Amino acid sequence: MTAQAAHSAMTAGERRAAVSLAGIFSMRMLGLFMILPVFTLHSDELRGATPALMGFAIGAYGMTQALLQIPFGLLSDRLGRKPVIAVGLLLFAAGSVLAAVSDDIYTMIAARALQGSGAIAAAIMALAADLTREEHRTKAMAIIGMSIGLSFSVALVAGPVFDHWLGLSGIFWLTALMALAGIGILYLLVPQPVISRVHRDAEPVPAQFMSVLRDTQLLRLDYGILSLHMILTASFVALPLVLRDRLGLPIAHHWWIYLPVLLLAVAAMVPFVIQAEKRRRMKQVFVGAVLTLVLAELGLAEWGDSLAGVAISLFVFYVGFNVLEATLPSLISKMAPPxxxxxxxxxxxxxxxxxxxxxxxxxxxxxxxxxxxxxxxFCALVALLWALVASSMKQPRYLMSRLVAVGEVDAESARRLAQRFTTVRGVAEAVVIAEEGVAYLKVDGHALDEAALEKVAENPV
Known part of the structure; x- marks a missing residue:
C-alpha cells in the first residue's frame, strides 16, 4: 500500500470507533422504534388509556429528546463524552424498565419521557469526531447514519415478531438490556479519545445558534424533518389498528406487510437518489418525494379496507420517506455555512x-x-403544506463539506489561509478556525483541484 493510500484509508481504531458507536446508536434507536408498529394495539392493557393518551405516550420520548439533545452535547464538552453517553444510556434503560412494569397510561407516559431524556445523539457524534481524523469524519458519520436507517427498517419487522413472542413489556425489557449492552460497548470497544474538543462539523456551537435560526433555507429543512416524523409517528398511531381490526391480520403477521414493502421501497428509492445527487435535480426529486407522501396517505385513507390497497399505499409512502430521509441531511450539509x-x-x-x-x-x-x-x-394535509414550503426552497449548490487539518496558526494567518483556499479551483467557501487548526471548506467535488488544495494545506503560512 502506498503512503498516500494509507493516509486515505481509515485506521483500525477509526473503523472500530465508527462501527462500535454505530452499534450503540442503532441499538438505542431499535429499542425506540420497535414499539412503533405495536404500541396502540395494547391500549386495553393500560388503565386509563384513551387514544389521545396512547398517542401522547408514543410521542413523549420525542419531547424530552428535542429539549435535551443539544444540552447533552454541550455537557459532553465539559464532563467528557463517555460519562455523558453512559448516563444517557442509563436513563434510557431506567425508562425502559419503568415502561416494562407500567400498568397504567400515566406511568407509561412518564416512562417514555424518561427514555427520551437520555438524549445522547449529539454526544455520540462529538465522540466520533474526537476519534476520527478530519479527512475521515464524513465516513464515520455516514456509518452511524446508515445504522440509524437500518435500525428503523429492522424495528418495523422485529416489533410485531417480538411482540408476539414477548409481549409489550418484554420489548421494553429487551430494550433495557440493549441499553446496558451499549454501555459495555462504550467502555470495552470504543477507544478513549486522546483529546476532546469542539468540532464545528459535528456538534452545536452556542455562538452560532442565532445565525442558524435566522437562516430561512435551514429553517425550511427543519420544518421538513419535523413534518416527516410527525407524519410517520401519526401514521403508526393508526396503521397497526387498520391491519388488525379492518384487515383482520394477526399482530404476529404484520411483518408480512412491512418486510416486502420496505425491501421493495429501498430498491425503488435508489434511482431517485441518483437523480437528485448525480443528475443535480435535488429540488425536483425532493418536492416530488413530499408529494408521494400526500398520495400515500390519501391511499391509506381511501383503501384501508383492502390489503392490496394498504400494501401499495405503504410502498409509495416508504419510497417517499426513504428518499426524504436520505436527501434532507444532504441538503443541510449543502446549505449550512462550512x-x-x-x-x-x-x-x-x-x-x-x-x-x-x-x-x-x-x-x-x-x-x-x-x-x-x-x-x-391529517397526515396528507401536513405533507401538502410541506410541499408548498419546499417548493419555495432555493436550488441547492451541489457542494460537499470538507475538513482539512492546517496545524497551529494565529488569527491573522487563519484569515489569509481562508482566502488562499478560496483561490483553489472547486473551493466555494472556506473558514479557518485558528484555535482548532482546522479549515472548514465547501467544495465542488467534480471541479476540485486536489493537488492545489493539498499544496495550500501543506504550506498554511
Whole structure:
C-alpha cells in the first residue's frame, strides 16, 4: 500500500470507533422504534388509556429528546463524552424498565419521557469526531447514519415478531438490556479519545445558534424533518389498528406487510437518489418525494379496507420517506455555512424529535375523534403544506463539506489561509478556525483541484 493510500484509508481504531458507536446508536434507536408498529394495539392493557393518551405516550420520548439533545452535547464538552453517553444510556434503560412494569397510561407516559431524556445523539457524534481524523469524519458519520436507517427498517419487522413472542413489556425489557449492552460497548470497544474538543462539523456551537435560526433555507429543512416524523409517528398511531381490526391480520403477521414493502421501497428509492445527487435535480426529486407522501396517505385513507390497497399505499409512502430521509441531511450539509454544520444538524435533529412528539400527540387526538381515516387525512394535509414550503426552497449548490487539518496558526494567518483556499479551483467557501487548526471548506467535488488544495494545506503560512 502506498503512503498516500494509507493516509486515505481509515485506521483500525477509526473503523472500530465508527462501527462500535454505530452499534450503540442503532441499538438505542431499535429499542425506540420497535414499539412503533405495536404500541396502540395494547391500549386495553393500560388503565386509563384513551387514544389521545396512547398517542401522547408514543410521542413523549420525542419531547424530552428535542429539549435535551443539544444540552447533552454541550455537557459532553465539559464532563467528557463517555460519562455523558453512559448516563444517557442509563436513563434510557431506567425508562425502559419503568415502561416494562407500567400498568397504567400515566406511568407509561412518564416512562417514555424518561427514555427520551437520555438524549445522547449529539454526544455520540462529538465522540466520533474526537476519534476520527478530519479527512475521515464524513465516513464515520455516514456509518452511524446508515445504522440509524437500518435500525428503523429492522424495528418495523422485529416489533410485531417480538411482540408476539414477548409481549409489550418484554420489548421494553429487551430494550433495557440493549441499553446496558451499549454501555459495555462504550467502555470495552470504543477507544478513549486522546483529546476532546469542539468540532464545528459535528456538534452545536452556542455562538452560532442565532445565525442558524435566522437562516430561512435551514429553517425550511427543519420544518421538513419535523413534518416527516410527525407524519410517520401519526401514521403508526393508526396503521397497526387498520391491519388488525379492518384487515383482520394477526399482530404476529404484520411483518408480512412491512418486510416486502420496505425491501421493495429501498430498491425503488435508489434511482431517485441518483437523480437528485448525480443528475443535480435535488429540488425536483425532493418536492416530488413530499408529494408521494400526500398520495400515500390519501391511499391509506381511501383503501384501508383492502390489503392490496394498504400494501401499495405503504410502498409509495416508504419510497417517499426513504428518499426524504436520505436527501434532507444532504441538503443541510449543502446549505449550512462550512463551519456551522454541527449547529445546523443539532437543530435539525431536535426538530425531528419534536415532530415525533407532535405526531404521536395529534395522531392520538385525531384517532379518538375521527378514527384512522382522520389521522391519514391529517397526515396528507401536513405533507401538502410541506410541499408548498419546499417548493419555495432555493436550488441547492451541489457542494460537499470538507475538513482539512492546517496545524497551529494565529488569527491573522487563519484569515489569509481562508482566502488562499478560496483561490483553489472547486473551493466555494472556506473558514479557518485558528484555535482548532482546522479549515472548514465547501467544495465542488467534480471541479476540485486536489493537488492545489493539498499544496495550500501543506504550506498554511
Amino acid at each position: 463551519d456551522s454544520k454541527g449547529t445546523a444538524m443539532g437543530f435539525y435533529s431536535s426538530s425531528q424529535f419534536l415532530g415525533a412528539f407532535l405526531g404521536g400527540t395529534l395522531g392520538g387526538v385525531l384517532l379518538g375523534h375521527f378514527g384512522e381515516v382522520g389521522v391519514f387525512l
